[in-house]
Amino acid sequence: MVPRELKYSESHEWVKQEGAMVIIGITDYAQEELGDVVFVELPKVSRQLKQQESFGVAESVKAVSDLFSPVTGKVMAINETLAQQPELVNKEPYAGGWMIKVELSDNGEIANLMSAEEYEKFIQEGPK
Amino acid sequence: MEKVIFEYHSQPAAYVPVTKLAVANKYIPAEFLGSVELDLPQASEQDVIRHFTALSKLNFSVDSGFYPLGSCTMKYNPKVNEAVADFDGLAGAHPYAPEESVQGALELLYELEIFLKEVSGFQGLTLQPAAGAHGESTGILLIKAYHRHKQPAQKRTIILVPDTAHGTNPATAALAGYQVRQVQSDNQGNIDLAELKKNLNANVAALMLTNPNTLGLFERNILAVSRLVHENGALLYGDGANFNALLGLVKPAELGFDVMHFNLHKTFSAPHGGGGPGAGAVGCSKELTPFLPVPRVRKNREIFTLDYQPKNSIGKIRSFYGNFLTAVRAYAYFLALGAEGIAKVGRQAILNANYLRQRLEKIYHVPYSRTCMHEFVLTPQPDWAVNTLDIAKRIIDYGFHPPTIYFPLIVHEAMMIEPTETETKETMDTFAAALVKIAQEAAQKPEILKRAPQTSPVGRIDEAQANRQLILKYEKRVSG
Numbered sequence A: 001m002v003p004r005e006l007k008y009s010e011s012h013e014w015v016k017q018e019g020a021m022v023i024i025g026i027t028d029y030a031q032e033e034l035g036d037v038v039f040v041e042l043p044k045v046s047r048q049l050k051q052q053e054s055f056g057v058a059e060s061v062k063a064v065s066d067l068f069s070p071v072t073g074k075v076m077a078i079n080e081t082l083a084q085q086p087e088l089v090n091k092e093p094y095a096g097g098w099m100i101k102v103e104l105s106d107n108g109e110i111a112n113l114m115s116a117e118e119y120e121k122f123i124q125e126g127p128k
Numbered sequence B: 001m002e003k004v005i006f007e008y009h010s011q012p013a014a015y016v017p018v019t020k021l022a023v024a025n026k027y028i029p030a031e032f033l034g035s036v037e038l039d040l041p042q043a044s045e046q047d048v049i050r051h052f053t054a055l056s057k058l059n060f061s062v063d064s065g066f067y068p069l070g071s072c073t074m075k076y077n078p079k080v081n082e083a084v085a086d087f088d089g090l091a092g093a094h095p096y097a098p099e100e101s102v103q104g105a106l107e108l109l110y111e112l113e114i115f116l117k118e119v120s121g122f123q124g125l126t127l128q129p130a131a132g133a134h135g136e137s138t139g140i141l142l143i144k145a146y147h148r149h150k151q152p153a154q155k156r157t158i159i160l161v162p163d164t165a166h167g168t169n170p171a172t173a174a175l176a177g178y179q180v181r182q183v184q185s186d187n188q189g190n191i192d193l194a195e196l197k198k199n200l201n202a203n204v205a206a207l208m209l210t211n212p213n214t215l216g217l218f219e220r221n222i223l224a225v226s227r228l229v230h231e232n233g234a235l236l237y238g239d240g241a242n243f244n245a246l247l248g249l250v251k252p253a254e255l256g257f258d259v260m261h262f263n264l265h266k267t268f269s270a271p272h273g274g275g276g277p278g279a280g281a282v283g284c285s286k287e288l289t290p291f292l293p294v295p296r297v298r299k300n301r302e303i304f305t306l307d308y309q310p311k312n313s314i315g316k317i318r319s320f321y322g323n324f325l326t327a328v329r330a331y332a333y334f335l336a337l338g339a340e341g342i343a344k345v346g347r348q349a350i351l352n353a354n355y356l357r358q359r360l361e362k363i364y365h366v367p368y369s370r371t372c373m374h375e376f377v378l379t380p381q382p383d384w385a386v387n388t389l390d391i392a393k394r395i396i397d398y399g400f401h402p403p404t405i406y407f408p409l410i411v412h413e414a415m416m417i418e419p420t421e422t423e424t425k426e427t428m429d430t431f432a433a434a435l436v437k438i439a440q441e442a443a444q445k446p447e448i449l450k451r452a453p454q455t456s457p458v459g460r461i462d463e464a465q466a467n468r469q470l471i472l473k474y475e476k477r478v479s480g
Helices: A029-032 A116-124 B045-058 B079-085 B105-122 B132-150 B168-176 B193-199 B222-229 B325-360 B386-399 B426-444 B446-451 B464-469
Strands: A013-018 A021-026 A037-041 A054-060 A064-068 A073-078 A102-103 B124-126 B158-162 B179-183 B202-211 B234-239 B260-263 B282-284 B295-299 B303-307 B376-378 B415-417
Touching: A013 A102, A021 A029, A037 B202, A037 B464, B079 B325, B105 B124, B105 B260, B105 B282, B105 B295, B105 B303, B132 B168, B132 B202, B132 B234, B132 B260, B132 B282, B158 B168, B168 B179, B168 B415, B179 B193, B179 B295, B193 B222, B202 B222, B303 B415, B325 B376, B325 B415, B325 B426, B386 B415, B426 B446
Parallel strands: B158 B179, B158 B202, B202 B234, B234 B260
Antiparallel strands: A013 A021, A021 A102, A037 A054, A054 A064, A073 A102, B124 B282, B260 B282, B295 B303, B376 B415
């Protein structure tokens, strides 16, 4: 399941652009690989993130994984619901499982992310 | 399932002698005595005995069966260690006892330091850290102190960690205030030299390396790695969790490691049981020795003393003298095995692991098919409708502890098996036969694995639920 309208990073985050703001989460493939997510650690609102900087941690029964920001910008909101219901990352990775909203510093970064078709090809080539 | 002790409400049975409480409350002034009856468990002596015996039977330990938990070195803990740790002069030594009254205990610490230096080639050593990760933390603090002392102006803020590292490595580096950078492995499972070169710069303080790594593979380029790191002015930290493979064969200091922690509870046969206590002794080069934590044990004309004075020391990292009785067990192990025995440990651990790997590598998938060191990694065959968790759970039904699973992270569905040198060929044959059987089940009747375990005190646990809804203490149900 790779929604057409989103952009993707090599570390399996998705990005949805809404004007100057982007919403970030992890892909269905990523949640499947992680297994049941039991804890999500998110950054403080207003934190400045660089592209590829770690913005948090997702812990599953199998592993603890860093979450990487696909873009540079300022954290404007975090999904507080995940503190109580981390399983939303598994159940609705592209909806209720969203993680952070970031105000973009550099619009050009989005263009360098993968399209849905490119990401599909990327995950078919094997686990990374 | 056995109930908790708070749920017992038994009175002493007939004709069981009752031991009276040794401490009378006449010593406690009346104003300090509580007026409310405490809600303590009420259980007769035989109920207490039966309760804890029942609990002990729920446990699985290296004394009850084969325990091939990769990277944990679950070797047999010789009972001579326990006998020695129980000696009055050692078990009864008070931490505030004057030095002249605990000369034997200090001599033991002093000699254990010598033994560990001998097998590792290091010049300085501390027995203070209370566990492996604590040893890592101590080692990284030594590195920090060294750089600060040598080049106060230069800010070395980065620690490099390979993608096969134990999770404690990046955690330790981060806790010590460093930024962590990951270095990718090559297709042989070793550190990629080109990647390493790319990541080395004037801001790098150290590379943390496990050799053999968590794939059970010897770092073939170790000499090139240590040369590159040192040419950059950085230091090489050794994670000694896998030191068992090298014992008697290679001295880490000679490979270029500047500092390394030992897990006395892995390599030197002290028990891991119940979460510890472990011991994470740290060995280091001459250059790092001045920074070792205090107290240091000194010997001066046959008199042993504790030295709190070294001015460049990173200070105290643990109360008193570390986990002393864990050090006693490691010391007993050294003496009981002797130099000749110790020299054969690594060799046998490697032989055992390769024997088991050879028996299983046609049946399971082996992602890095090379002669391994003390452990190796398997994965399920791609056409089986089961995952690694299912196989691990099924192994319980065959009477063994499952191996380490889903680690190292660079192998998809990893199962990491470490038999150690203390297992016989017969035990390994029985284990291999069970794994062959499980492979047949996985191919033909995967539902058996999905339902496993069937023979354990509890069946398949919902691990996600157990992590999401923690119940950490007993809460009494109030009736009515």
